Amino acid sequence: MKTVVQKFGGTSVADADRIRQVADNVARTRRRGDRVVLVVSAMGKETDHLLALAKDVSSNRPGREMDMLITAGERKAVALVSMALADIGVPAASFTGSQAGFITDTNHTSAKIVEVKGDRIRSALEAGQVPVVAGSQGYSTDGDVTFLGRGGSDTTAVALAEMLGADSCELYTDVSGVFTTDPRLVPEATKIKRISFDEMLEMCATGCPKPAMRSVEYASRHGVSLHVRSAFTWEPGTWIVEEEPDMEQAVIRGITHDPSQAKVTVASLPDRPGVAGTLFRSLAERQVNVDMIVQNTSEDHKTDISFTVPHDELEATLAGVNGLLGELGASGVSASSDIARVSVIGAGMKSHPGVAAAMFETLAANEINIDMISTSTIRISCVVAEADAERAVMVLHKRFGLGQGDDAVEFGG
Numbered sequence: 001m002k003t004v005v006q007k008f009g010g011t012s013v014a015d016a017d018r019i020r021q022v023a024d025n026v027a028r029t030r031r032r033g034d035r036v037v038l039v040v041s042a043m044g045k046e047t048d049h050l051l052a053l054a055k056d057v058s059s060n061r062p063g064r065e066m067d068m069l070i071t072a073g074e075r076k077a078v079a080l081v082s083m084a085l086a087d088i089g090v091p092a093a094s095f096t097g098s099q100a101g102f103i104t105d106t107n108h109t110s111a112k113i114v115e116v117k118g119d120r121i122r123s124a125l126e127a128g129q130v131p132v133v134a135g136s137q138g139y140s141t142d143g144d145v146t147f148l149g150r151g152g153s154d155t156t157a158v159a160l161a162e163m164l165g166a167d168s169c170e171l172y173t174d175v176s177g178v179f180t181t182d183p184r185l186v187p188e189a190t191k192i193k194r195i196s197f198d199e200m201l202e203m204c205a206t207g208c209p210k211p212a213m214r215s216v217e218y219a220s221r222h223g224v225s226l227h228v229r230s231a232f233t234w235e236p237g238t239w240i241v242e243e244e245p246d247m248e249q250a251v252i253r254g255i256t257h258d259p260s261q262a263k264v265t266v267a268s269l270p271d272r273p274g275v276a277g278t279l280f281r282s283l284a285e286r287q288v289n290v291d292m293i294v295q296n297t298s299e300d301h302k303t304d305i306s307f308t309v310p311h312d313e314l315e316a317t318l319a320g321v322n323g324l325l326g327e328l329g330a331s332g333v334s335a336s337s338d339i340a341r342v343s344v345i346g347a348g349m350k351s352h353p354g355v356a357a358a359m360f361e362t363l364a365a366n367e368i369n370i371d372m373i374s375t376s377t378i379r380i381s382c383v384v385a386e387a388d389a390e391r392a393v394m395v396l397h398k399r400f401g402l403g404q405g406d407d408a409v410e411f412g413g
C-alpha cells in the first residue's frame with residue numbers, strides 16, 4: 001500500500017464545486033489502494049483578502065495577531081474539504097497545523113519548522129481516515145499559532161511526506177506542471193516532464209512561483225521527489241527529482257522573470273579594502289536581502305557599486321546608504337524601481353558555449369538594453385527595464401526553441 005501526500009493550492013479549492021472535485025479525486029486515489037494525506041491552502045484569494053483586511057484595520061499589525069488571522073483561511077478550507085469527503089463516504093478528519101504536530105520557531109508571519117511530530121496523522125491513517133491538514137501553519141515553541149509564510153503549504157506537504165516516508169508528494173495547482181516559462185505570458189510554453197532540484201531552485205529563486213522555493217529546498221535536502229500537476233485536468237505533470245546520470249540535459253530548461261526587485265547604485269566609492277564590507281554589513285543589520293551585486297572597475301581609484309533589493313526593502317536600504325555616504329566617501333546614491341530580472345536556466349549550459357552570447361544578441365536585436373548581468377554555473381540573468389521584461393521573456397523563449405513547434409537551436413558562433 002502506497003502513502004501519497006496531495007497538496008491543493010487556493011484555486012484548486014476555490015469554491016464548493018472545486019472542493020467536491022478534490023474529494024472525488026481522493027476517493028479515486030483510495031480506490032487504487034493508496035493511503036492519502038491531504039494538505040489544503042486557503043480558498044481562492046482568501047489569504048490576500050485577510051491581509052488587505054488587516055491593513056484596513058490597523059497600521060500596527062502585530063505578527064502574533066496576523067498569524068492568528070491568516071491561519072483562519074486554511075482552517076476553514078480543511079473543515080470544508082473534510083465535510084465533502086464525508087459526503088461521499090470517505091472517512092476524513094481535519095487538523096490545524098498545531099494538531100498535526102508542526103512545531104515552529106517564534107518568527108511570526110514566516111515561521112520555520114523545527115519539528116513535525118505527526119502522531120495524530122499516523123493514528124488517523126491507521127484508523128483508515130484521510131487526514132486533511134491545514135497548510136502553512138504550526139505552533140511555536142512559545143505556544144502560539146504561527147504562519148509559515150506565503151506559499152508555505154507546499155512546505156507543509158513536503159515536511160509531511162518526509163515525516164511519513166511517503167511514496168510521493170503531489171502538489172496540485174491550476175496549471176498542469178512547471179512550464180518552460182509562465183504560460184500566462186507565453187501560451188506556447190511547454191510543460192517540463194522532469195527537472196533536477198538544482199534547476200528548479202534556480203527557477204524558483206528568479207521568479208517561478210511554483211512550487212514555493214522553501215518547499216523545493218526542503219525536498220532537495222531530504223530527498224523527497226515532487227510531482228507538480230493539475231487539479232483541473234488531473235494529467236501527469238512535472239517531476240522534480242535528484243539529478244540522474246541519464247537525465248536528458250536541456251541546454252536551456254526554462255526562462256523566468258522577476259519584477260519584484262529595485263536597483264540601487266552607490267556612486268564614486270573610494271577603491272580600497274573594507275568599503276564593500278562596511279556597506280553590505282550595514283544593510284545586513286537592517287535585514288535587507290541583497291541579491292545581484294556589480295562593482296565597476298575603478299577609474300582614478302573610484303568605483304560604483306550597483307545591487308538589487310526587494311521593492312519593499314528599498315526604503316530601509318536608502319536610509320542605510322544615505323547615513324553611510326560620509327563614512328564611505330561616496331558621492332551619492334540613486335535608485336530605480338522600474339527594473340526586472342530576466343533569467344535563462346539550464347544545467348546543459350555548463351558544457352555548451354554560446355548561451356550568454358545568444359541571450360545578449362537576442363536582447364540587442366529586440367532593442368532591449370541590459371543594465372546588469374549575473375551568472376551561476378546553470379543560469380544567466382540580465383536586469384532590464386521593467387517595461388521590456390515580458391517582451392524579453394517572449395523573444396528569449398523563441399530564440400532558445402522552448403515553445404511548441406519551435407525549431408531546435410544552435411548557440412555556437
Ligand code: ADP
Pocket residue numbers: 008009010011012041172173174175177178179180181182183184207208209210254
Ligand atoms: P497555488 O496557489 O496552486 O499553490 P500559485 O498560484 O502560487 O499556485 O502558482 C501557480 C501559477 O504560477 C500558475 O497559474 C502560473 O500562471 C504561474 N507560473 C509562473 N511561471 C510558471 C512556470 N514556469 N510554470 C508553471 N507555472 C508558472
Ligand code: ASP
Pocket residue numbers: 009010041042047073135136149150151152153154
Ligand atoms: N494560503 C497561503 C498563501 O497563499 C499559503 C499557501 O497557499 O501556501 O500564501
Ligand code: MG
Pocket residue numbers: 009010041151
Ligand atoms: Mg498560492
